Amino acid sequence: MMTEAMARLMDQFRAGKPAALARAVSIVENHRPGFEQILAVVHPTLGRARRIGITGPPGAGKSTLTTRLARRYRNAGWRVGIVAVDPTSPFTGGALLGDRIRMEEVALDPGVFIRSMATRGSLGGLATATREVCDVLDGFGMDVILLETVGVGQSELDISRAADTTLVVLVPESGDSIQTLKAGVMEIADVFAVNKADRPGADRLRNDIELMLGLRAGASMQNVPAHHGVDLRNLPDRDALRDAMNPARAARAAASAEQPEQWTPPVLRVIAAQNEGVDEVVDALDRHVRYLESSGELRSRRRARLRERVMEVVEQQLRRRLWQDQDTLTWVDERLDALEAGTQVPFAVADALRARSAALLTGAEYAPLQDG
Template sequence: MNMTTAPTESALARLLEQFRAGKPAALARAVSIVENHRPGFEQILAAQHALVGRARRIGITGPPGAGKSTITTRLTRAYRERGLRVGIVAVDPTSPFTGGALLGDRIRMEEVALDEGVFIRSMATRGSLGGLATATREVCDVFDGFGMDVILLETVGVGQSELDVARAADSTLVVLVPESGDSIQTLKAGVMEIADVFTVNKADRPGADRLRHDIELMLGLRAGHARPVKASALASDSDTWTPPVLSTIAAQNQGIDDIVTALDRHAQYLEASGELRLRRRLRLRERVMEVVEQQIRQRLWHDATTLQWIDAQLDGLEDGSLVPFAVADTLRAQSASLLTQPSFTPLTSSQDQ
């Protein structure tokens, strides 16, 4: 199937048939179509929407150089030893100058890259904020529909702005290292709020114990205690969850079992408390909002008539006789027909397998 042109319904139906048959090549093609929003991506997402929600989604975030890729690799091996299939979405930053990205995760994860039960997809942020590529959630849905048991989302590590990972994952692991700098600066409110599990990686280096203590102290203060909250105090038998603070030396495979155990306990807590359903319903709500925003941007800013009309208002905006808000209101009112045109066309029942 030529990916540069719109696929015919029959070609798209064949792709979906191969996808349902578990063909890795079909998964790769489907991910490419969805990631790049090529013609047919809506049909691919719609065809397996009912299957979404079976996989565990685990976000892995933290500053650059914290060892996120190593931990992702070790977690992948641990889940593979359980016989689980793992999908990895690794997001790398895009160059603001060239628009390119290294996408070197297959190099860093070479020990699991050839495993038939592992599928790695490297993605570029393409300027999106929050540490996640725009199509990350959609690619995770494709993995989920394909039958992956665990989906690991490794983000770019750009600091406090990559909080979107928490909205895309069921559980979020925040990886820190002693060299992260001022620990209080590291533990800003956003990072503290998205973390379901903390780990201090490279724990054999000076300052690791101090960083762990500072995290536990901050967790204690957030919970209204004047003392640190130890990792052993995580609450999986109550209506609250206290993130455990673990130590790892991922390069030597030390502490990985503790992370797996903590993530398992968090999954149990989410299920028992009803929080998992709430998080996934919120994800669906946000997904609808994202689709609407994408469609509005696509229709308005790729419509030649609209752009010409905006250009015609520039003189008034420049001399002060018009204000942007009034121009926007007028544009919205006169664009009603453009914005309400249907765009999604499902496959016909005779071809949808």
């Protein structure tokens, strides 16, 4: 049953009150009492907002580009939600939440809602409750949600599971051609933005990324005849041959063509601080959404997100019920002597713990919400 205070909050939320949105986001982010009810209320309305993830290494200019994108969408009349994630200090436990400071250009716009979040020890580039906060913004009626990660390395890939479209922002100093070939963050991009493109090395980085895309797509040599006696000068489609001999050129050509059943990530030159190249990024993001819708990939990605959400909720509930139960903790402590002496192994203790905790883990009285 929803409390009277929570019912009033949700009435104000449905009425579009920004203060109610801010309070709902705080309740959900911190998992305060009633956060499940808020998520249950907004769930039927999810799926209206575009979710665009913006990720890249520290100092790549993600916040500046996020601000520019927000301004473009506001000029189009869209309401924009921004979730900016900053790292939590492992020493003090605090976080600067400085991304919001860089967004002062749009911070006072009534059509923009900015929420800064700390990672609180989460290692995937996002905070633990980031996706839940995005659900609240979606349920509030935001047209687009810009989700900016912390400065990430090669293996922080949570953004690809939280967003419909992933924009990877790089700078000329991001590394050599070997870095572009490595697995990880380079594989999740739907759009690449080479920011600070006025610096030396920007064109080389762009070419290296396009070369990587061409090689991974198998564009190299696929249209070249296998027989050594063929005169390549007499082939009718010389453009196709030239692209086949140059995978980077082939990737750039494929990225510029709007294909309903195939997507090649474009690699765009951007100088976000000078507002250059931002329109091209917006156009690429729009084209990617059209591709997702026409190919059915958008529905697939969102269904996968729902499946992962169910799995996360189950894991959170089981962890909370098990490790917040004092009897369970006492039972584990009583077996530490046997584990230390080597007469029992952790796997056997875990099996016994799972067997004795069946009622605790499945008991309906522990469920925060009841169906119906």
